[in-house]
Amino acid sequence: xxxxxKTILLVDDDKQILDSLKMxxxxxGYTVETAQSGEEAVAKNKEKAYDAAFLDMRLPKMQGTDLLxxxxxxxxxxxxxxxxxxxxxxxxVASLKLGADAYIMKPxxxxxxxxxxKNKMTEKSES
Amino acid sequence: MLKKEPISKPxxxxxxxxxxxxxxxxxxxGILDMDEIFRIVIDEFRKSKKYTCHILLLTDDGxxxxxxxxxxxxxxxxxxxxxxxxxxxNFTIQLDDSKFFKQVVRxxxxxQANVNDVMREMSPQTMVSPIIQLFYFENAMSIVTPLELxxxxxxxxxxxxxTLADYFIPSVxxxxxxxxxxxxLAEENSSRLKTERLLARERDLLQALMDxxxxxxxxxxxxxxxxxxxxxxxxxxxxxxxxxxxxxxxxDFLTPEHAEDASNDELQVLKKNQPLIDKxxxxxxxxxxxxxxxxxKVPIKDQKGQTTGxxxxxxxxxxxxxxxxxxxxxxxxxxxLVRQKTEKLKEAERLAAIGETAAMVGHDLANPLxxxxxxxxxxxxxxxQFPEECKKVAIERGVLQMFESxxxxxxxxxxxxxxxxxxxxxxxxxxxxxxxxxxxxxxxxTIIVPENVRSSIEIDEKLASTKFMVDPNILKxxxxxxxxxxxxxxxxxxxxxxxAGLEDGSITLSVKDTGxxxxxxxxxxxxxxxxxxxxxxxxxxxxxxxxxxxxxxxxISVESEVGKGTVxxxxxxxxxxTSG
Numbered sequence: 001x002x003x004x005x006k007t008i009l010l011v012d013d014d015k016q017i018l019d020s021l022k023m024x025x026x027x028x029g030y031t032v033e034t035a036q037s038g039e040e041a042v043a044k045n046k047e048k049a050y051d052a053a054f055l056d057m058r059l060p061k062m063q064g065t066d067l068l069x070x071x072x073x074x075x076x077x078x079x080x081x082x083x084x085x086x087x088x089x090x091x092x093v094a095s096l097k098l099g100a101d102a103y104i105m106k107p108x109x110x111x112x113x114x115x116x117x118k119n120k121m122t123e124k125s126e127s
Numbered sequence: 128m129l130k131k132e133p134i135s136k137p138x139x140x141x142x143x144x145x146x147x148x149x150x151x152x153x154x155x156x157g158i159l160d161m162d163e164i165f166r167i168v169i170d171e172f173r174k175s176k177k178y179t180c181h182i183l184l185l186t187d188d189g190x191x192x193x194x195x196x197x198x199x200x201x202x203x204x205x206x207x208x209x210x211x212x213x214x215x216x217n218f219t220i221q222l223d224d225s226k227f228f229k230q231v232v233r234x235x236x237x238x239q240a241n242v243n244d245v246m247r248e249m250s251p252q253t254m255v256s257p258i259i260q261l262f263y264f265e266n267a268m269s270i271v272t273p274l275e276l277x278x279x280x281x282x283x284x285x286x287x288x289x290t291l292a293d294y295f296i297p298s299v300x301x302x303x304x305x306x307x308x309x310x311x312l313a314e315e316n317s318s319r320l321k322t323e324r325l326l327a328r329e330r331d332l333l334q335a336l337m338d339x340x341x342x343x344x345x346x347x348x349x350x351x352x353x354x355x356x357x358x359x360x361x362x363x364x365x366x367x368x369x370x371x372x373x374x375x376x377x378x379d380f381l382t383p384e385h386a387e388d389a390s391n392d393e394l395q396v397l398k399k400n401q402p403l404i405d406k407x408x409x410x411x412x413x414x415x416x417x418x419x420x421x422x423x424k425v426p427i428k429d430q431k432g433q434t435t436g437x438x439x440x441x442x443x444x445x446x447x448x449x450x451x452x453x454x455x456x457x458x459x460x461x462x463x464l465v466r467q468k469t470e471k472l473k474e475a476e477r478l479a480a481i482g483e484t485a486a487m488v489g490h491d492l493a494n495p496l497x498x499x500x501x502x503x504x505x506x507x508x509x510x511x512q513f514p515e516e517c518k519k520v521a522i523e524r525g526v527l528q529m530f531e532s533x534x535x536x537x538x539x540x541x542x543x544x545x546x547x548x549x550x551x552x553x554x555x556x557x558x559x560x561x562x563x564x565x566x567x568x569x570x571x572x573t574i575i576v577p578e579n580v581r582s583s584i585e586i587d588e589k590l591a592s593t594k595f596m597v598d599p600n601i602l603k604x605x606x607x608x609x610x611x612x613x614x615x616x617x618x619x620x621x622x623x624x625x626x627a628g629l630e631d632g633s634i635t636l637s638v639k640d641t642g643x644x645x646x647x648x649x650x651x652x653x654x655x656x657x658x659x660x661x662x663x664x665x666x667x668x669x670x671x672x673x674x675x676x677x678x679x680x681x682x683i684s685v686e687s688e689v690g691k692g693t694v695x696x697x698x699x700x701x702x703x704x705t706s707g
Contacts, residue, residue, distance in 0.1 A: 107541055107544075108497065
């Protein structure tokens with residue numbers, strides 16, 4: 001039985017990050033869509049259900065944690081991975097409380113990132 | 128042999144008056160009070176019942192005479208006063224209006240006249256006849272002679288008697304001369320008494336001053352020996368009675384240093400006649416007690432202007448000086464405190480600014496680095512998907528080394544970002560029980576030690592298999608940093624030693640290398656942020672270590688010698704773990 005490709009939404013205001021990550025994820029067979037702002041991400045999430053989302057902590061206008069809260073409310077079963085260039089304990093704790101499945105620090109080795117998203121999606125589907 | 132003949136009347140009178148005046152002269156001799164002299168003269172005349180006299184003295188303006196004393200009975204004086212309407216003490220004889228008195232006073236003549244003629248001159252013009260009636264003497268004669276004092280006529284002496292004749296004049300004159308000499312003696316005596324009284328008064332005042340002033344006062348002779356001191360100085364010298372000091376010097380009471388110093392000052396005062404004013408000195412007694420004094424010393428000169436000694440006065444300013452010193456110390460301390468606080472604030476501001484910058488840079492570098500990582504990953508994937516031939520060529524040309532080099536640089540840049548994060552982030556102290564061996568072994572295992580470096584762990588017996596409470600994460604991070612530095616310091620190999628010990632209630636952890644060493648001039652700066660001597664490095668590593676160790680209530684220090692090696696030592700509080 002051929003499984004339907006998993007869908008991932010990438011949210012970051014840095015286009016280079018979005019483009020390169022999209023290519024990496026697509027090379028692993030994922031269907032990837034991107035959003036450069038929190039609003040765009042919310043809109044896309046309403047149109048379609050994603051299996052996972054990578055959310056940058058710092059976004060224009062909207063804080064990553066706020067976006068996370070919205071996304072978690074809308075799609076509780078979606079895997080949500082927070083990314084940040086400047087981690088803090090407060091943010092990490094807040095993210096996990098708001099429903100994040102992982103909290104990663106940039107730069108992360110792409111191989112580790114792929115492993116992480118795969119594991120998290122497996123965990124979610126099994127639960 | 129002379130024939131004895133009966134003595135004639137005038138001769139016997141003369142002899143009598145000579146004996147009388149001689150007697151009066153003897154009586155007043157040695158009497159040292161003017162009024163007393165006059166009183167004795169008058170008394171003697173009254174006793175004679177034969178002679179009367181008046182003593183008149185010139186008024187201050189020298190124009191008239193006044194009755195100083197008289198043999199006239201008080202009753203008769205009262206009667207005359209009533210008659211004339213003037214009190215005797217207010218009655219004056221104007222010299223210009225008189226004949227006899229004028230001659231006596233102005234010309235110094237001794238005159239002989241009828242008593243009534245003399246009385247006439249002694250009475251107010253309108254009252255001449257009643258006065259003469261009152262004092263009437265029949266056939267009485269008066270001799271009026273000048274009364275002198277130091278060759279200056281000060282009045283007249285009038286002697287009256289019925290037996291008086293001109294050949295009595297020498298006797299009367301002789302008496303007045305005796306009166307004069309008695310008066311002169313009395314005057315001299317009174318001025319001497321006056322001087323003595325003045326001196327006594329001055330002595331009393333000086334004594335009162337010396338006894339009551341809290342300052343120390345002393346008089347010294349030419350050889351700096353005490354002549355006289357007051358109670359204040361006695362107290363300063365540590366003796367009870369001021370007399371004890373007489374004849375002694377400062378060397379008998381004070382420390383040789385202070386006595387020597389004072390002696391030198393006094394030599395200046397005595398030899399050069401220069402006063403010493405308000406010299407602040409420490410007056411130290413032989414028993415070690417001391418007071419701060421302000422001293423003034425001035426030379427004392429005799430009438431010829433020769434210096435005969437000196438007088439000194441010392442004021443105790445110990446309290447004042449101590450307060451002043453205290454104030455000075457206090458203000459200096461305050462300045463130092465302000466300086467330290469300002470420095471700390473400045474340092475805190477600087478660190479905060481560096482922290483902010485670190486956060487910003489860390490964040491801004493994270494994204495590009497992520498992109499580079501992603502591209503590298505994609506590049507590797509792309510190479511894998513190349514046709515075998517192309518792949519072979521690419522590998523032959525060193526593409527894998529290129530990828531590896533980029534990966535290495537990414538790793539290194541990532542470390543800088545992590546350092547920046549460490550530096551900017553608040554540190555939380557989370558203690559856990561661990562033993563020294565575990566701590567050092569685990570840490571050493573996380574770093575890559577090149578083959579040419581021999582590493583070893585040394586643990587003090589006192590710490591062996593003892594668990595203590597520290598934050599292992601903090602200590603590991605610091606140790607990793609120090610071990611990495613140590614390895615980098617030995618590019619040609621060497622010996623790396625990680626040591627743990629117990630010292631004065633602190634755990635000491637040290638990392639020693641036999642590497643290149645740190646130049647002396649850099650040792651102070653290596654813990655400052657942004658200080659680096661490495662080609663690659665933000666200079667945050669050791670600053671982070673210091674921050675971490677300080678958050679652990681510890682300290683970190685360094686010793687190094689160029690060419691021999693470096694040892695970093697940390698001290699953290701030793702708290703024995705209660706369980707295990």
